[in-house]
Amino acid sequence: MAKAPTVYDVAERAQVSIATVSRVLRTPDAVRELTREKVLDAVRYLGYVPSANARGLAARRTNVIGLFFPGHDDLDYAAAVDARGDGGVPVVVDDDDRASETENLYFDEVLRGAEIEAWRRGFALMVAAGRGASREALINDIAGRVDGLAVLSSTVSDELLAHVARRIPVVVLAGSERDDGFDHVSASNGPGMRTMAGYVLQQHGVRDLVYVAGPGDSPDDAERLEGFRDALRDAGVDEATVPIERGDFTREGGQRIAERLVRGDSRPRAIVCANDQTALGVLDVLEQHGIRVPEDVLVTGFDGITAGRHSRPRLTTVHQPMVELGRAAVHAITARLDDPGLGPQSLTLPVRVVLRDSCPPV
Incomplete structure (x- = not known):
């Protein structure tokens, strides 16, 4: 050779x-x-x-940045198999509901931003997903392979992150700034939802509405819910009169909640959702039942994922800079690598309300 x-x-x-x-x-x-x-x-x-190994030895770095997201259970495709072809390849029924369980377009966009910035700065990106008891072992394993780590807020305990931060820079994505000693990068969740809900309440004059929240352990959801409540107070609406449904940030979860609302005694004039995937699930069900949007029901989301631009009708949303969140996380890590003495940094990126067909301009 x-x-x-x-x-x-x-x-x-x-x-x-x-x-x-x-x-x-x-x-x-x-x-x-x-x-x-x-x-x-x-x-x-x-x-x-x-040779990455040679570079790492020379610079005492791996030139790799880690990105950790919560994992998702694998789909049980075996349950959807109808037959096997002569070549032994499974033949399955196309089921959008099942596929939606593992979609997370928010993570896709954040990941894309992190990839762009890592490449621009000469780093590779290591992406990992874990859940439950596997998280601690996985985080410790990743921390030994990378120069810095970005994690989604509340997916890893502060104790574990503090342990990792003794060796490498740690950046927390999403949620509000806390006095935890870590760098934070997030979007303006509360003001964004306050503006969105305020538009529904004050410009459209809606009083009969439902808020579909996300999972209770999501820091982004907590900020958005508080922003929604602020909008109710701004409009002089009693919070006790407005139902709050608890979803899970998935399209399937939005479908389940919408089915309950449609089959209930009364249909709300507006459904304000804590994220776009939930709102898209709501639109699915309203269309199936022949309920017109926006004529009969207004629907809004939050995130600004690409799918919302192509839904029927197009989804009104609060657009957060997901790609920039990923880029900012990588930038924060590299800044701390260059200057380990930096104090904890916090960056909140602006959002904007985007009016489309599901809740049109007045």
């Missing part, structure tokens, strides 16, 4: 320094185009593949 090319070989062929080769491979945008192309041509010609 031929000897593998080294960074020295690349530098010699491109007639540049080893440091320049390193910059091209880690932060290509920081190098002039002509120089960058010379180095990349040499890399391609020689078939050079950089």
Whole structure:
């Protein structure tokens, strides 16, 4: 087997320094185009593949950033199998309800932002999902493989995060800032929901409405619920007269709640949802029952996922910068790697209300 090319070989062929080769491979945008192309041509010609282990030993870093999200149970596809073809491949019934159990478009967008920023800064991204008792073991395992870790608020205990933070930077995504010593990156949840619900209450004059909250352990949901209650107080509406349904942030959960509302004694004029996936589930059920949106019922969401732009009708929502949340988390980690003495940092990104067909402008 031929000897593998080294960074020295690349530098010699491109007639540049080893440091320049390193910059091209880690932060290509920081190098002039002509120089960058010379180095990349040499890399391609020689078939050079950089060694992450060697870089890590030299810099005492892995050049990897960790991102931890709560996991989801796998679908039990066996229950949906109707037959097997001659090749032994399962033939299943397409069931959107079952598929929705594992969708989380919010995480997808945050992940995309983290990937963009990590790449821009010369880091790889390690993504992990765990639930229940597996979380502690998984977090400890990841912490030994990365230079910094971003986690979704309330998915990991403060004690475990404090243990990890003794070794690497930790950034908490979502939820409000707390005096816990960690960096925090979040969106303006409370004011966003206050503005959205206020538009329904005051511009559309709605008094008969239902709020569909998320899971009780979600810090984002707690802030959005408080924002909704603020909007009720602003409009002079007694909170005791407004039903609050507890959902789970999934489309399927929104469908279940909407079925109960539709089959109830009275139908609300507006359904304000704590996230878009819940609202999309509500729209599914209203359409199935021939209930017109927005003529009969107004529906709003929160997040601004792409699916809301393509729903029927298009979903009115509070758009939060999910991609920017991911980017900001990576930026916070790299900033602390560059300056370990930084005090705890907190960043709250702005949101905006986007009026579409499901709750149109007045």
